[in-house]
Amino acid sequence: MSTALIEIRGIEKTYRMGRDVTVQALRGVNLAIARGEMVAVMGPSGSGKSTLMNVLGCLDVPDAGSYRLAGTEVRTLSDDELAEIRNRRIGFVFQTFNLLPRLNALENVELPLVYGGNGQDRRRKAREALELVGLGDRAGHRPSEMSGGQQQRVAIARALMNDPDLLLADEPTGNLDSRSSAEILAIFQELNEESRTVIMVTHEPDVAEHCRRVVRMRDGVVHQDERVLRPRRAADEIAAPAGALH
Amino acid sequence: MRLFDSFREGLRSIAVNKLRSSLTMLGVIIGVASVIAMVAVGTGASQQVQSTILSLGSNLITVTPQAVTQATLRGAGPQSQNLTLEDMGALQRELGDSIVAIQAEQQAGRWQLTASGTNWNSQVIGVTEQYPMVREWALASGSFFDESHVDGAQLVAVIGSTTASNLFGENDPIGQTMQLRQVAGGNRARILTFRVIGVLEPKGTTFGFSRDDLVLVPTTTAQRVLTGRTGAVNAIVIKAASSEAMAATTDLVRETLLVRHKIEDPESVDFLVQNQNDTLAALDSVTGTFTLLLGAIGGISLLVGGIGIMNIMLVSVHERTREIGIRKAVGARRRDILSQFLIEAMTLTGTGGLLGILLGWAITEAVKRVNASVPVAITPGTVAVAVGVSVAIGIIFGLYPAMRAARLHPIEALRYE
Numbered sequence: 001m002s003t004a005l006i007e008i009r010g011i012e013k014t015y016r017m018g019r020d021v022t023v024q025a026l027r028g029v030n031l032a033i034a035r036g037e038m039v040a041v042m043g044p045s046g047s048g049k050s051t052l053m054n055v056l057g058c059l060d061v062p063d064a065g066s067y068r069l070a071g072t073e074v075r076t077l078s079d080d081e082l083a084e085i086r087n088r089r090i091g092f093v094f095q096t097f098n099l100l101p102r103l104n105a106l107e108n109v110e111l112p113l114v115y116g117g118n119g120q121d122r123r124r125k126a127r128e129a130l131e132l133v134g135l136g137d138r139a140g141h142r143p144s145e146m147s148g149g150q151q152q153r154v155a156i157a158r159a160l161m162n163d164p165d166l167l168l169a170d171e172p173t174g175n176l177d178s179r180s181s182a183e184i185l186a187i188f189q190e191l192n193e194e195s196r197t198v199i200m201v202t203h204e205p206d207v208a209e210h211c212r213r214v215v216r217m218r219d220g221v222v223h224q225d226e227r228v229l230r231p232r233r234a235a236d237e238i239a240a241p242a243g244a245l246h
Numbered sequence: 247m248r249l250f251d252s253f254r255e256g257l258r259s260i261a262v263n264k265l266r267s268s269l270t271m272l273g274v275i276i277g278v279a280s281v282i283a284m285v286a287v288g289t290g291a292s293q294q295v296q297s298t299i300l301s302l303g304s305n306l307i308t309v310t311p312q313a314v315t316q317a318t319l320r321g322a323g324p325q326s327q328n329l330t331l332e333d334m335g336a337l338q339r340e341l342g343d344s345i346v347a348i349q350a351e352q353q354a355g356r357w358q359l360t361a362s363g364t365n366w367n368s369q370v371i372g373v374t375e376q377y378p379m380v381r382e383w384a385l386a387s388g389s390f391f392d393e394s395h396v397d398g399a400q401l402v403a404v405i406g407s408t409t410a411s412n413l414f415g416e417n418d419p420i421g422q423t424m425q426l427r428q429v430a431g432g433n434r435a436r437i438l439t440f441r442v443i444g445v446l447e448p449k450g451t452t453f454g455f456s457r458d459d460l461v462l463v464p465t466t467t468a469q470r471v472l473t474g475r476t477g478a479v480n481a482i483v484i485k486a487a488s489s490e491a492m493a494a495t496t497d498l499v500r501e502t503l504l505v506r507h508k509i510e511d512p513e514s515v516d517f518l519v520q521n522q523n524d525t526l527a528a529l530d531s532v533t534g535t536f537t538l539l540l541g542a543i544g545g546i547s548l549l550v551g552g553i554g555i556m557n558i559m560l561v562s563v564h565e566r567t568r569e570i571g572i573r574k575a576v577g578a579r580r581r582d583i584l585s586q587f588l589i590e591a592m593t594l595t596g597t598g599g600l601l602g603i604l605l606g607w608a609i610t611e612a613v614k615r616v617n618a619s620v621p622v623a624i625t626p627g628t629v630a631v632a633v634g635v636s637v638a639i640g641i642i643f644g645l646y647p648a649m650r651a652a653r654l655h656p657i658e659a660l661r662y663e
Contacts, residue, residue: 102262
């Protein structure tokens with residue numbers, strides 16, 4: 001057994017668009033990501049980075065190849081087994097936050113515990129997660145009553161709920177101003193320093209520079225895979241220290 | 247996902263779209279209310295028919311003369327002379343103690359009554375001495391006539407409570423006399439003086455007619471003095487020992503009369519034996535059909551309400567595609583999504599069902615207030631069926647939208663704008 005959290009070999013994925021147009025989004029991707037890494041996945045649109053993200057997040061299964069997440073082969077799992085993996089092993093952060101508009105921050109954060117884990121002290125755990133991202137005082141607010149940065153922090157708190165192996169962020173700063181972006185990146189970096197694995201899809205070099213490894217996709221394959229020698233520290237870039245974490 | 251969470255989600259989404267939810271529910275409310283109200287009317291009518299028939303006395307077997315068709319000649323039916331007091335006597339001997347009571351009736355038509363200057367008009371019926379037992383009709387005062395009154399064709403009468411109060415007012419009618427007069431042919435009036443010996447207990451009205459306005463006289467008196475139809479009776483009424491004994495008693499009555507009337511071909515009988523049980527069963531099936539029909543009309547509106555539920559649930563699933571995607575991304579399984587939407591639909595229809603019961607009850611109460619003669623009856627069974635059906639409609643019409651929601655692919659759902 002290798003120590004890799006993610007092991008991908010020869011993954012292919014083809015989408016049907018309409019009646020007889022097919023798009024081969026992934027054409028044999030190989031990738032290994034160890035626990036505790038912070039990886040940026042970059043690439044122009046159509047390069048397959050979003051599809052790779054969906055496969056990594058177990059939202060979609062590849063047509064061919066092998067994907068082992070923490071030693072489990074994912075490709076052959078049923079829908080419900082995939083749902084359980086998403087629930088327990090993966091935390092998602094989306095560009096558009098994807099919070100449920102009718103629930104307040106606390107209830108949004110609670111959501112993964114509604115579908116998994118025991119129901120006990122759901123409230124307490126959700127409150128702790130909210131406090132961790134600096135939003136302890138916003139528990140009763142609805143998403144529409146919060147700024148984009150705050151919403152994204154709620155989303156991060158939600159992603160942390162079941163103590164996942166993997167944090168997956170899809171353009172997490174795409175809808176945020178630069179200050180909020182820095183705050184969000186600072187949170188991700190801090191989480192990574194606590195040895196959580198973070199994978200971030202982005203097309204902004206600025207964002208990628210905060211990661212320790214950058215994987216570039218092109219035409220459905222990994223085109224380039226390099227280490228970042230000195231990642232930028234987002235916490236230093238926030239003009240006035242916001243104390244987002246503590 | 248715990249059931250409680252599903253319920254909370256269901257209630258929340260109903261609360262968010264208050265107007266839409268209440269309009270959708272209205273369909274179910276009206277449907278359930280109309281089932282309740284319609285079936286209440288049907289059940290009420292059925293109960294009324296049944297109690298009317300039973301109020302004439304229970305376990306009754308009625309023998310009436312029957313028209314006889316021989317070759318091309320057709321007999322006179324109820325007017326014919328083929329059922330007599332002697333037939334009753336023979337049945338009495340034959341049936342003996344196996345029956346509770348027996349009596350023979352002869353209608354004597356309407357007569358003008360006069361007593362101490364007061365006039366009244368009543369139906370006069372000739373009956374025999376066991377009438378109170380057969381009809382389960384006790385006397386309020388005085389006594390009924392006995393065998394000797396019947397044998398002697400005496401001019402005695404037992405009168406209904408309405409007749410008594412109209413003729414005698416506050417005075418005690420027992421022992422008083424009254425005159426019966428009928429305009430016979432030409433201008434000659436016949437006047438007969440009867441002595442009142444008893445007053446019947448009040449029975450109230452059925453189908454709007456008072457049952458307490460009548461004069462009972464001995465059958466023989468009705469035959470010989472009032473109608474001149476000596477010997478013939480309109481009906482022989484037998485009260486069987488029990489409901490179970492009715493079939494056997496009916497057979498025995500038929501055989502006895504066949505022998506007495508010397509009829510060999512059972513096809514050409516000159517009498518008709520009617521069993522009250524059969525009558526009840528026949529009426530039951532009629533009112534049952536009636537109730538079913540009314541229920542079906544209500545059921546159609548309930549069905550329409552159910553389709554409304556399905557429609558709104560489909561819209562709701564469509565609108566919340568993204569929500570479903572988010573829920574799936576954080577680990578909701580198919581059955582979590584399915585149960586969420588099913589419970590939402592069931593909450594809609596269940597609440598609608600309960601409100602519908604209230605509305606249905608209010609409608610039946612209103613009907614009672616407005617017109618007390620319309621019989622209505624809500625039975626626990628009706629309520630149970632209405633609630634069960636409305637929840638079932640939630641399941642049936644909620645299942646398809648919920649399945650569509652559960653089957654959504656997480657990525658497509660998340661991408662949905």
